[in-house]
Amino acid sequence: MSRTLVLASTSPYRQQLLRQLNLSFTAVAPQGEEVIDQQVAPELLVKHLALQKANSIRERFDDALIIGSDQVFVDPRGRILGKPGDAAGACRQLKMMAGQTHAFYTGLALVDCRTSQTLVDYVTFSVTLRPLTTEQIAYYVEQEKPWDCAGSFKVEGLGIALMERMAGDDYSSLIGLPLIRLTTMLAECGVDVLAPQPNVCR
Structure with a gap:
């Protein structure tokens, strides 16, 4: 079934993830x-x-x-944190996170404008960062400028070098869009990702 698919996000990371499903979509x-x-x-x-x-x-x-997604993580003291916003904030986040395990929560919503059906869920993923020096953190932040990412790292890039261990069912949730759960939601709304699509996103 052909449906108009809209991603309620301008995040390049979420857009790149959604392209993996080979579906045509519009980002708004x-x-x-x-x-x-x-x-x-x-x-x-x-x-x-x-x-x-x-x-x-x-x-x-x-x-x-319409697809909506958002992400936060919880530090060892139980504080909920999001994007750092700038380089200084990213360095502070990574300094606080180094050598510890943190839980990331990614929310996912799919709204069917035709039927008003709404599906909402969340996915968790945990990461343990290596012990990091101030110099290593500063170098990483300068290289990838991750201040638009919750947790201040891009695991799909150099950020993987910060990791000591990762655990979870869907790595894509850590990047910002849980594709495994999204595929299930789309199927519930009549979109089979593995069926031929009339207009795929190239």
Whole structure:
């Protein structure tokens, strides 16, 4: 079944991940501000943020499937953290994370504008960073400029060298879009990723 697919994100990482499914899609910037509420459990927070992104552009489409996704991680003291925002913030995050294990939560929402069906879920993935020196952290941040990434690293790039161990069911959730769960959601809405598509994204 051919459906219009919309990704409520301008993130190049999520767009690159979605291209792996060989589907035609449009990326649209979501509306509204991302607010991290420390009083809300991380799994509930990311589900809310993902659905908020998808719903923020829903009125623009009559017959689309809209994907929303968002990510946070929890430090050893239980604080919920998102993107660092700048180089100094990235260095602070990585210094705090070095030598410890952190849980990442990625929320995923799929909204069917035709039927009003809404599917929402989250996926977890944990990472343990190596002990890192201040110089190593500064070098890494300068090389990859990861201040638009929760956790301040790009595991698909040089960030893999920061890792001592990773654990989870879907590595793509760590990058920002859980493709395994998304494939299941799309199937529930009538889109078979493994069926021939009339207009694939090249």
